[in-house]
Amino acid sequence: MKKIIAVFAPLIFIVFLSDGQTIDKSAHEAFVLTRMVSKFHVDPRPVDETFSANVFSGMLQNTDPDRMFFTKNDISKLSAYTKILDKEIKQSKTGYLTLFVNTYTLRIKQTDTLMTEISKKIINFYADEKFTVAERDEYPASVSAMRQKLYKKIKSDVLDELMDDLPANFKALPILKQKKYVDSAGAADCQKIISTLKRRINNILQSQGGVAQYVGNIYCQTIASCFDPHTEFFPPEQKENFESHLGKQPFHFGFKIKADKNGGVLIDNLEPGSPAFKGGKLNKGDKFIDIQWEGGEQVNVSNMTEREFSELLEEDNHKKALFTMKKTDGSTAKVFLEKGQVAGDDDNKVKSFVLKGNNNTVGYIYLPAFYEDWDTNNDGLNGCANDVGREILKLKKENINGLILDLRYNGGGSTEEATELAGIFIDAGPVEQIKEKGPKVYTMKDVNSGTIYDGPLVILVNGYSASATELIAGTLQDYNRAVIVGSPTYGKATAQVVLPMDTTVTFENMAQMQTENYLKVTVGKLYRVNGTSAQFGGVKPDIVLPDILDAYITKEADEPYALRPNVIEANKYYQPYAPLPLKALAAGVQTEIDTNKYFNAVKKLTANLKQQKQEKDIPLNFNEALADNDADLKDNENTTIPDVASKKYTVQNNQYEAARMEADDYFKEVNEEFTHQIAIDPYISIAYDVLTKLKTP
Numbered sequence: 001m002k003k004i005i006a007v008f009a010p011l012i013f014i015v016f017l018s019d020g021q022t023i024d025k026s027a028h029e030a031f032v033l034t035r036m037v038s039k040f041h042v043d044p045r046p047v048d049e050t051f052s053a054n055v056f057s058g059m060l061q062n063t064d065p066d067r068m069f070f071t072k073n074d075i076s077k078l079s080a081y082t083k084i085l086d087k088e089i090k091q092s093k094t095g096y097l098t099l100f101v102n103t104y105t106l107r108i109k110q111t112d113t114l115m116t117e118i119s120k121k122i123i124n125f126y127a128d129e130k131f132t133v134a135e136r137d138e139y140p141a142s143v144s145a146m147r148q149k150l151y152k153k154i155k156s157d158v159l160d161e162l163m164d165d166l167p168a169n170f171k172a173l174p175i176l177k178q179k180k181y182v183d184s185a186g187a188a189d190c191q192k193i194i195s196t197l198k199r200r201i202n203n204i205l206q207s208q209g210g211v212a213q214y215v216g217n218i219y220c221q222t223i224a225s226c227f228d229p230h231t232e233f234f235p236p237e238q239k240e241n242f243e244s245h246l247g248k249q250p251f252h253f254g255f256k257i258k259a260d261k262n263g264g265v266l267i268d269n270l271e272p273g274s275p276a277f278k279g280g281k282l283n284k285g286d287k288f289i290d291i292q293w294e295g296g297e298q299v300n301v302s303n304m305t306e307r308e309f310s311e312l313l314e315e316d317n318h319k320k321a322l323f324t325m326k327k328t329d330g331s332t333a334k335v336f337l338e339k340g341q342v343a344g345d346d347d348n349k350v351k352s353f354v355l356k357g358n359n360n361t362v363g364y365i366y367l368p369a370f371y372e373d374w375d376t377n378n379d380g381l382n383g384c385a386n387d388v389g390r391e392i393l394k395l396k397k398e399n400i401n402g403l404i405l406d407l408r409y410n411g412g413g414s415t416e417e418a419t420e421l422a423g424i425f426i427d428a429g430p431v432e433q434i435k436e437k438g439p440k441v442y443t444m445k446d447v448n449s450g451t452i453y454d455g456p457l458v459i460l461v462n463g464y465s466a467s468a469t470e471l472i473a474g475t476l477q478d479y480n481r482a483v484i485v486g487s488p489t490y491g492k493a494t495a496q497v498v499l500p501m502d503t504t505v506t507f508e509n510m511a512q513m514q515t516e517n518y519l520k521v522t523v524g525k526l527y528r529v530n531g532t533s534a535q536f537g538g539v540k541p542d543i544v545l546p547d548i549l550d551a552y553i554t555k556e557a558d559e560p561y562a563l564r565p566n567v568i569e570a571n572k573y574y575q576p577y578a579p580l581p582l583k584a585l586a587a588g589v590q591t592e593i594d595t596n597k598y599f600n601a602v603k604k605l606t607a608n609l610k611q612q613k614q615e616k617d618i619p620l621n622f623n624e625a626l627a628d629n630d631a632d633l634k635d636n637e638n639t640t641i642p643d644v645a646s647k648k649y650t651v652q653n654n655q656y657e658a659a660r661m662e663a664d665d666y667f668k669e670v671n672e673e674f675t676h677q678i679a680i681d682p683y684i685s686i687a688y689d690v691l692t693k694l695k696t697p
Contacts, residue, residue: 019212023097026216029233030223031092033519035503037227040521042437042494043563045227052085054561058222059100063215068150069107072139078103089223097219105211108201114147115154119194123155125186126179129620131156136615154193155620161189162622163629182622192263192303199299199308206297224519229559230496234518251317251339257310260287263303272666275340282335283328290324298322350384352391352657353678354398357649360692362402363395364651364678370413370421370468384413385420392424392453394654402456402691404684408486412467415495415526419444422475424452425482430571432471433527434495441527443571456694457482458687461541463549466490466556470534471526477539478530480577483585483694485687487547489538491556494563495524525563529574535565542582543589543690545683546602551609580694588693589686598682608632645679648688 037044045051056078064070070078081088081096088096131152140146162185170178204214220233254274257265267286270277288309292298293316301309320338327333348368355362371384388405395403415432422431423446434442459473459482470489476482499505500515527533536557556562593599612632619625653661653671661668678684 019101019210022209022212022216023094023101024092026213026219027088027092027094027097029216029220029501029517030089032501032503033220033223033233034089036499036501036505036519037224037231037521039503040437040497040499040523041227041231042435042522042524045561047086047089049083049086051226052081052083052087054226055085055089055222056082058226059219062218062222063104066153067137067139068146068153069104069111070139071107071143071146072141074103074107075139097216100219101212101215104215105205108204108211110143111146111150112198112201114143114150115194115198117147118151118154119191122183123158123186123190125155125159125162125182125622127621129155131618131620133615133617152620154190154197156618157193158186158189159620159622159625161193162186163625165189186622195303196305196308199304203312220517224521226561228494228522228561228563229556230492230494230520231522232520234498234520235516253313253321253337253339255282257288257306259306264288264301265304265306265309269666269669272664275337279335279337281333282323282325285328286333287326288323289326289332290322292322294319294321298324350387350391351674352395352654353675354395354400354652354654355404355649355678355684355688356652357688357692360402360649360688361398361400362404362649362688362691363392363398363400364404364406364684365391365395366406366674367410369410370415370417372414372417383417383420385417385424388421389424389452391654394656396453398654400455402458402688402694403453404458404460404687404691405482406460406684407465407469407473408460408462408683409464410466410469411464411490412469412471412492415444415468415471418468418471419446421472422446423448425454425457425476426479426577427451429479430529430574431475432529433531433568433571434524435527435568436524441568443573456691458690458694459484460683460687461486461489461539462547463487463490463538463553463555465539466492467494467526470539471528473539474528474532474534477542478528478574478576480580483543483580483582483690484539484541485543485690486541486545486683487550488540488544489534491534491536491538491562493526493533493535493565494522495526496520497523522563527568529571531568531570533565533567535563537565542580543586543686545593545686546599546606548602548606548609551606551613585690585693589689592689593686596682643676643680645676646685646688648685651675651679 034047060070060075060078078096078099081099085096087093129152135149135152140149162182165185167181170181173181204211207214209216217233217235224231224233252271252274254271254276256268256271258268260266265288267276267282267284267288269284270282276282288301288304290298290300290302291312296319299312301312304312317339320336323335323337325333325335349371350368351366353364355364365388367384367388369384392403415434419431426446428446428449430443430445432444434444436442457476459476461469461473461484465473465486466489470491470493473482473484473489477484497507498518498520499510500513501517501519502513502515505513525533525535538555619628652658653675657671661671
């Protein structure tokens with residue numbers, strides 16, 4: 001079987017092209033993409049009229065999700081391509097792309113002008129207006145209608161900001177002072193929101209390759225996503241950022257940020273050994289004022305949100321940036337920085353702790369991702385499985401009699417690492433099955449006899465646990481080796497590989513090929529050893545806990561082009577351990593779950609949030625908006641539970657980590673925060689209780 005994640009080829013420099021050349025290039029990339037999907041995808045969709053309609057709607061959603069830019073007349077003209085985009089793609093034609101780029105360029109420039117007009121007028125926050133569902137769902141019929149919709153969208157966003165930032169004594173103020181506050185704060189929020197929208201438009205206009213390349217990239221990304229949610233077109237930076245989630249050292253400046261209460265972002269801390277740390281000119285509390293990428297224009301960031309600022313930092317991994325900073329003493333400093341890959345960065349690596357109770361000592365291991373060992377030619381020494389093994393050996397010295405492996409929020413990664421990790425807990429045998437494009441089913445096995453840990457084991461999962469995480473949770477559940485606790489997982493049971501964008505690529509020559517863009521393509525379906533799949537439905541926990549994520553996230557089954565699940569034969573060499581007393585364990589903690597204030601609050605809040613998410617008209621009158629906000633707060637009252645540390649155990653470091661903290665202040669600060677979060681986490685508390693009731697297998 002082919003290796004699921006391979007070593008990637010080096011990048012080449014991008015050549016600047018004219019709009020026409022860029023559109024030609026994007027049309028060719030789209031053609032190459034569909035050819036490669038046809039060649040490698042485990043279950044490729046036909047590129048036909050239905051596919052064409054999906055790409056057409058996807059392009060509009062990905063470039064204009066709020067239906068603010070295009071008019072109805074624009075959509076009418078573009079609609080000529082609704083059923084023939086498949087032919088445009090197959091023949092590398094540029095008619096649709098040219099029309100789209102020209103129309104989009106005109107409309108975003110027009111939107112920028114309209115926002116300037118809106119910014120010059122005083123908004124009446126007490127006017128009797130609404131932003132209706134119908135208005136939000138429709139494209140404007142004219143430029144004047146576009147201006148009105150834009151105005152209502154901005155006003156709606158301003159009212160949201162006002163609701164979030166109202167002073168505690170607002171309702172006690174006289175009416176005139178209330179109005180004065182609303183007018184003043186609303187005007188400031190309006191300028192901030194308009195500035196943010198104008199920056200986004202300017203970023204598109206001034207981006208490398210301009211609007212043509214921006215739209216061309218979205219075109220290819222949309223086409224890829226119509227095959228399945230995990231087939232993706234990768235420009236260079238996106239490909240590098242994806243690799244960082246699999247264990248390759250990420251490119252970063254080395255500062256952590258937080259929001260400034262007055263707007264913009266501050267440095268929260270500096271990572272030891274990073275470019276920002278070694279430069280010696282940045283300090284905690286410094287505020288970012290401007291950023292200028294090498295060869296680009298200066299961008300004011302003094303009022304940016306954390307998300308907007310982070311997106312700006314991700315634009316390039318290899319150019320230098322000039323930062324203008326406001327120091328904590330009020331002075332201004334300019335600092336040149338270039339991103340680096342910091343060896344030893346363990347922010348996203350395995351961490352372990354000891355939960356010390358009166359009669360029970362439990363080990364706790366947090367695994368954020370199934371990362372590979374990139375820095376030693378992938379020999380596994382620094383992969384996540386080996387890291388977990390090392391932490392278990394440390395915990396064994398603390399005489400643990402149970403282990404919690406926390407895989408919540410772990411979106412997956414390397415299936416090979418997941419296979420290695422399973423081998424830590426089970427004796428030799430099949431771990432999972434993979435089916436690629438042909439009829440053959442491959443089995444990934446733990447070939448090493450014996451285990452590193454054979455004691456009681458609980459695995460924590462939630463709705464963000466996906467892919468390789470679901471593989472390991474499903475495997476250990478099938479083997480009766482672990483009790484799965486939490487909420488149903490995401491439901492992704494497919495494997496991807498990242499390939500250079502070239503129709504001549506093969507699994508054998510991919511490491512040597514150099515291309516500008518890359519394609520992450522779904523090449524396999526993953527199956528549990530019992531023949532079932534976590535695709536769509538996820539892994540169902542043995543003990544289900546309420547989860548606030550249920551009100552927010554979408555899962556694989558919610559994706560329109562997700563691959564459908566099926567069942568294959570169970571692996572004939574799969575031999576599970578004796579069944580665990582799951583019913584008794586669940587019954588033993590059910591009373592605590594039912595009476596736990598946190599879990600009851602989560603149930604109530606989840607129901608309220610789901611109801612509040614339903615589409616409804618938005619009042620644009622401050623008093624009506626305030627009444628709606630008060631109603632929502634009342635619905636959610638008594639759902640905020642204070643952080644209370646568990647009385648069942650104390651959270652301690654193992655001996656190795658305790659010694660490390662004495663020599664590393666940064667690590668000590670991070671560790672204290674992590675320790676606090678473990679101590680107040682009710683899900684970990686339930687897992688601890690399960691382990692106290694679980695006998696050694």
